[in-house]
Amino acid sequence: xxxxxxxxxxxxxxxxxxxxxxxxxxxxxxxxxxxxxxxxxxxxxxxxxxxxxxxxxxxxxxxxxxxxxxxxxxxxxxxxxx
Numbered sequence: 001x002x003x004x005x006x007x008x009x010x011x012x013x014x015x016x017x018x019x020x021x022x023x024x025x026x027x028x029x030x031x032x033x034x035x036x037x038x039x040x041x042x043x044x045x046x047x048x049x050x051x052x053x054x055x056x057x058x059x060x061x062x063x064x065x066x067x068x069x070x071x072x073x074x075x076x077x078x079x080x081x082x
Contacts, residue, residue, distance in 0.1 A: 001068070012063035025060070032057035 016025045028034070034057045038050040 006068055009063050009066040009068060012060065016060070016064050025064075028057050028060065034058070034061070 015021050032053040033050055034054065036054075038047060038054055040046040040050065
């Protein structure tokens, strides 16, 4: 995992693990249909729109849930990227 990837994931974790961040994430989960049925019968356009929204929230959760360890099992280290 690169230094940039580690820094990005840590930024997501820090943002969404705060009290306010958890509330925002809960809102986004509902708004972006996280773990919901995305298919709308007779409307490919709405289904596609739902898939796009859902991709955003799934990416956020992937960043938050990312295991920040190196392949050798050691904890990943990073420097601040300015």
